[in-house]
Amino acid sequence: MKRREFLKKAAIGVAGITLPLAALEIVNPRKMFAGKDDGAKVRWVFLVDTYKCVGCGLCVKACKNENEIPYDANVTRTWVERYVFTKDGKFHADTPKGARDGFITSKIDLGQGKYEDIKSEDIQKAFFVPKLCNQCENPPCVQVCPVGATYQTPDGVVLVDRSWCIGCGYCIMGCPYGVRFFHPKYHTAEKCNFCYHRITKGLKTACVQACPFGARQIGNMKDPKDPVTKIIMTERVGILKEEYGTKPQVFYIGLDREVK
Amino acid sequence: MKNHVFRPLMVVLGLIGLVLIFRLFYVPKDFSSHENGYMYGWYRTGNIEEWKAFKVKYQGAEYCKDCHADKLESISQSPHMIIQCENCHGPAFEHPSDPEKLPIDRSRGQCLRCHAKLAYPSSGRASIRGIDPEQHNAGTECVSCHNPHKPSLEGLK
Numbered sequence: 001m002k003r004r005e006f007l008k009k010a011a012i013g014v015a016g017i018t019l020p021l022a023a024l025e026i027v028n029p030r031k032m033f034a035g036k037d038d039g040a041k042v043r044w045v046f047l048v049d050t051y052k053c054v055g056c057g058l059c060v061k062a063c064k065n066e067n068e069i070p071y072d073a074n075v076t077r078t079w080v081e082r083y084v085f086t087k088d089g090k091f092h093a094d095t096p097k098g099a100r101d102g103f104i105t106s107k108i109d110l111g112q113g114k115y116e117d118i119k120s121e122d123i124q125k126a127f128f129v130p131k132l133c134n135q136c137e138n139p140p141c142v143q144v145c146p147v148g149a150t151y152q153t154p155d156g157v158v159l160v161d162r163s164w165c166i167g168c169g170y171c172i173m174g175c176p177y178g179v180r181f182f183h184p185k186y187h188t189a190e191k192c193n194f195c196y197h198r199i200t201k202g203l204k205t206a207c208v209q210a211c212p213f214g215a216r217q218i219g220n221m222k223d224p225k226d227p228v229t230k231i232i233m234t235e236r237v238g239i240l241k242e243e244y245g246t247k248p249q250v251f252y253i254g255l256d257r258e259v260k
Numbered sequence: 261m262k263n264h265v266f267r268p269l270m271v272v273l274g275l276i277g278l279v280l281i282f283r284l285f286y287v288p289k290d291f292s293s294h295e296n297g298y299m300y301g302w303y304r305t306g307n308i309e310e311w312k313a314f315k316v317k318y319q320g321a322e323y324c325k326d327c328h329a330d331k332l333e334s335i336s337q338s339p340h341m342i343i344q345c346e347n348c349h350g351p352a353f354e355h356p357s358d359p360e361k362l363p364i365d366r367s368r369g370q371c372l373r374c375h376a377k378l379a380y381p382s383s384g385r386a387s388i389r390g391i392d393p394e395q396h397n398a399g400t401e402c403v404s405c406h407n408p409h410k411p412s413l414e415g416l417k
Contacts, residue, residue, distance in 0.1 A: 008266075008270075011270065011273075011274075012270075012273075015273045015274070015276075015277055040295070050383075051382065051383065051384060052384045053383065053384060054374055054383065054384045054385040054388060055373075055378070055383070055385055056373035056374045057373060058343075058344075058347045058373065061347070062318060062346070062347070062351075065317060065318070065350065065351050066316075066317050066318055066351065067314075084380075101369055101373070102369075102372070102373030102374070102376075103373075103376070103378065104369060104372040104373060104376040104393065105376065105393075106378055120379040123379065123380065123381070125380075125381055125382050126378075126380035126381065126382070126383060127380060127382050127383040128380075128383055128385070138300075139300060142299070142300050143299060143300070148291065148302040148303050148304070149303075150303075151294075151296075151300060151301060151302060151303035152296045152300040152301060153308055154294065154295045154296070154301075159303075159307065159308065159311055161303060161304055161307040163304075163307075164303075164304060164307070193311065196311045196312065196314070197311060197312055197313065197314035197315070197316060198316055200312050201312075201316065203316065203320075206317075206318050209318055209320055209344060210318070210344055210346075210347055212342040212343045212344070212347070213342065213384055215384070254382075
């Protein structure tokens with residue numbers, strides 16, 4: 001055998017042996033089809049009572065401070081929306097600065113510095129709806145991440161690995177609830193993670209602790225004695241955009257047709 | 261096989277091999293698939309611990325009780341009992357070692373979050389006593405007349 005020929009054959013041989021093995025390491029079929037582990041002891045869920053919310057925005061303020069989201073940047077992990085239905089059948093909604101400073105005027109923020117005042121005698125119904133990440137059971141944002149930088153923990157919370165995120169923005173587009181944004185400082189995808197550092201230490205999330213009216217609650221769906229679990233199992237609760245099949249894990253009391 | 265087919269093929273295979281070798285060193289050892297399968301559970305395990313180690317800033321009212329018992333005492337006899345101290349004084353961090361003092365929010369905006377009158381039926385807001393910010397002593401800090409830790413109306417009129 002000539003030297004040249006030997007080298008060629010050796011190269012093919014080595015490539016032939018290493019390639020399939022290495023490829024299998026990336027995609028392990030057994031794990032590929034592995035279902036969700038149902039032995040988990042914790043599944044974090046959230047409950048929002050819209051009747052109790054007064055729109056003070058103290059939750060938004062606390063969230064921004066706790067999670068180091070630049071206070072004056074117009075992005076936030078959680079926010080509060082105001083819905084005002086008037087007797088002429090119209091509805092108005094706004095969330096100035098995500099309600100970081102609450103709602104201190106009856107004027108609806110139309111954007112671009114325009115406001116519309118609504119007289120209290122014209123109001124048919126009006127209320128506030130806090131929003132945050134739904135920590136979906138089937139999170140579309142995780143499915144679309146090309147690098148494995150966002151994922152679902154075994155206890156159901158979707159986290160973002162800032163050191164691994166490449167900032168492509170697919171997840172921001174993929175979220176039907178619009179809860180994701182770019183962190184102004186790290187330029188990576190950012191979202192509510194139920195204050196993962198707090199709940200895993202036995203604390204409440206910053207927003208739950210800050211809410212004076214008990215409009216926000218966090219619980220463990222795997223614990224039948226958990227008061228939040230009891231409410232979700234025995235009372236009438238709604239979820240957002242059920243038709244997307246994302247199985248959101250933030251439940252709402254007092255949802256309305258126009259709230260999406 | 262002809263050379264002009266074989267050579268590029270070798271180059272391609274070589275490149276694939278290089279990528280795989282690079283990947284071997286670049287991708288952290290703990291990057292793998294977990295309980296939730298490849299679709300939802302493909303991540304770097306260490307990141308969970310990184311998030312758990314994130315700093316807690318809000319300590320809760322219990323934390324204040326040893327040193328500011330008077331404030332806790334007075335607020336607990338008022339309807340403001342439900343409001344966390346840190347909602348008006350900011351996150352405590354390691355106070356009093358760091359920071360030594362906590363800020364005091366005396367702004368009207370802070371009180372108006374709840375007390376600006378909004379007659380919104382089917383919302384808890386309607387049941388809080390509201391004032392019209394433009395009529396009710398505009399321009400003066402609310403706390404120059406009302407005690408935030410015990411906002412009693414007695415003796416005010």
